[in-house]
Amino acid sequence: xxxRIYILLQKDLRxxxxxxxGLSSLLMYALGSVFIIYMSVGEPEQGFIxxxxxxxxxxxxxxxxxMRAFYYETSSLRLYYYQIAHPQEVIFAKQLYGYVLNTxxxxxxxxxxxxxxxxxxxxxxxxxxxxxxxxxxxxxxxTLISAISSQTNNAAGILPVLAFPVLLPLFLSAIKAxxxxxxxxxxxxxxxxxxxxxxxxxxxxxFSYLLxxxxxxx
Amino acid sequence: xxxxxxxxxxxxxxxxxxxxxxMAWTGEVSVQVILHETIRNLYWxxxxxxxxxxxxxxxxxxxxxxxxxxxERKDIYAxxxxxxxxxxxxxxxxxxxxxxxxxxxxxxxxxxxxxGSAASLLIYAAYFILRNSxxxxxxxxxxxxxxxxxxFVMLLILVGIMPRLKDSLHPGNGGNPGFGNYDDLKGxxxxxxxxxxxxxxxxxxxxxxxxxxxxxxQLKKEQW
Numbered sequence: 001x002x003x004r005i006y007i008l009l010q011k012d013l014r015x016x017x018x019x020x021x022g023l024s025s026l027l028m029y030a031l032g033s034v035f036i037i038y039m040s041v042g043e044p045e046q047g048f049i050x051x052x053x054x055x056x057x058x059x060x061x062x063x064x065x066x067m068r069a070f071y072y073e074t075s076s077l078r079l080y081y082y083q084i085a086h087p088q089e090v091i092f093a094k095q096l097y098g099y100v101l102n103t104x105x106x107x108x109x110x111x112x113x114x115x116x117x118x119x120x121x122x123x124x125x126x127x128x129x130x131x132x133x134x135x136x137x138x139x140x141x142x143t144l145i146s147a148i149s150s151q152t153n154n155a156a157g158i159l160p161v162l163a164f165p166v167l168l169p170l171f172l173s174a175i176k177a178x179x180x181x182x183x184x185x186x187x188x189x190x191x192x193x194x195x196x197x198x199x200x201x202x203x204x205x206x207f208s209y210l211l212x213x214x215x216x217x218x
Numbered sequence: 219x220x221x222x223x224x225x226x227x228x229x230x231x232x233x234x235x236x237x238x239x240x241m242a243w244t245g246e247v248s249v250q251v252i253l254h255e256t257i258r259n260l261y262w263x264x265x266x267x268x269x270x271x272x273x274x275x276x277x278x279x280x281x282x283x284x285x286x287x288x289x290e291r292k293d294i295y296a297x298x299x300x301x302x303x304x305x306x307x308x309x310x311x312x313x314x315x316x317x318x319x320x321x322x323x324x325x326x327x328x329x330x331x332x333x334g335s336a337a338s339l340l341i342y343a344a345y346f347i348l349r350n351s352x353x354x355x356x357x358x359x360x361x362x363x364x365x366x367x368x369x370f371v372m373l374l375i376l377v378g379i380m381p382r383l384k385d386s387l388h389p390g391n392g393g394n395p396g397f398g399n400y401d402d403l404k405g406x407x408x409x410x411x412x413x414x415x416x417x418x419x420x421x422x423x424x425x426x427x428x429x430x431x432x433x434x435x436q437l438k439k440e441q442w
Contacts, residue, residue, distance in 0.1 A: 144368075148348070148361060148364065148365055148368075149348075151352060151357055151360075151361040152348065152351040152352045152361070153351060153352065153353055154351055157351075158347065158348060158351050161344050161347050161348075162344045162347075162348060162365070164340075165337050165338075165340035165341040165343075165344055166337075166341060166372060168333070168337045168340070169333065169334060169337050169376055169380060172333060192383040195383060196380060196383060199375070199379075203371070203375070207368055207371070210367075211364045211367060211368060214285050214360060214363070214364050215360070215361065215364055
């Protein structure tokens with residue numbers, strides 16, 4: 001099973017790096033947002049503004065990245081996957097792929113933010129943990145939602161409608177914990193938020209494991 | 219006998235409501251600081267959430283059983299119970315906003331429970347949108363059933379688990395005393411509160427029942 005997941009993941013990544021249009025358009029998206037923010041705000045004076053701008057940028061680039069997970073899969077391609085792998089393996093590979101993409105996006109947008117707008121983060125390990133957990137959570141949840149929305153006639157339109165209410169609580173926790181990290185608070189006060197972020201990751205995998213096979217068969 | 223089973227619960231709901239409504243306005247309550255007489259809202263606001271969870275629970279039961287063994291009837295049941303649950307949810311938010319206006323000073327605060335319930339109602343709103351955006355009937359029923367299970371678990375987490383991890387203005391959270399601590403609540407208020415929960419659940423089932431019958435007839439007419 002792990003081997004098949006690995007092969008599927010490798011296939012997705014290879015496709016991505018071979019075409020390069022996908023990844024570069026995403027990076028363009030993130031960097032473009034940072035540039036626009038720099039032009040309009042300059043260096044923000046307070047940490048919480050930086051935080052808000054950072055999460056808005058991250059939200060939209062992550063949504064864009066994962067949206068494509070099932071978007072380009074034609075029905076004939078799906079039939080082929082159906083024959084060679086279990087549905088759980090397919091969605092797990094997609095989720096791992098989302099993890100990889102979102103980690104790259106996170107690294108690039110944080111780098112750009114720190115470079116252009118200044119680095120406001122005081123507790124770096126906490127910030128890294130929080131932002132990694134939340135981008136992974138977004139990635140895993142969105143992959144599943146993307147699978148649901150690909151069943152509809154208007155996948156691109158329905159995805160945000162399904163995704164934003166689900167991601168809302170995740171973002172609340174992420175933004176609170178990140179702003180604590182910016183203010184230099186210690187780990188100990190943020191366990192509840194970190195637990196929520198971890199919970200979202202676990203849930204996304206659990207839902208995919210239990211529910212995706214039903215979606216897949218249709 | 220069949221008629222008693224069929225209509226008995228409706229009669230019971232009406233009778234209990236006839237007892238609950240006057241008791242809710244005039245019955246003995248435990249008057250606390252800040253809360254004063256607004257504690258009477260307990261009979262409406264809290265009851266709405268109880269009824270909502272149960273309606274969504276029935277809905278998700280039919281969705282799960284639809285996945286196990288598809289049938290059009292189960293899909294209609296799931297949809298209509300979710301509709302009624304949504305109604306209770308909106309009523310819960312509105313009664314909560316009225317209560318918050320008089321106790322916390324604002325209809326909406328950045329509270330974990332408020333955010334959670336708003337997010338979960340949005341998740342359920344997305345359920346109805348999702349249903350409308352799939353044309354093929356079999357595909358729609360299956361996708362909706364999958365999403366309904368997803369939505370219900372999210373609801374349980376948002377209103378059940380998240381508020382326990384964080385502070386909330388609600389009683390029983392973040393160092394606030396829970397309503398169960400007021401001794402007189404156990405006596406004079408419980409005899410109104412508990413029947414009220416039952417009555418609203420019965421009314422919810424009644425509404426869902428009517429809606430299911432309408433929907434079934436509409437479907438029959440279409441397939442005629």
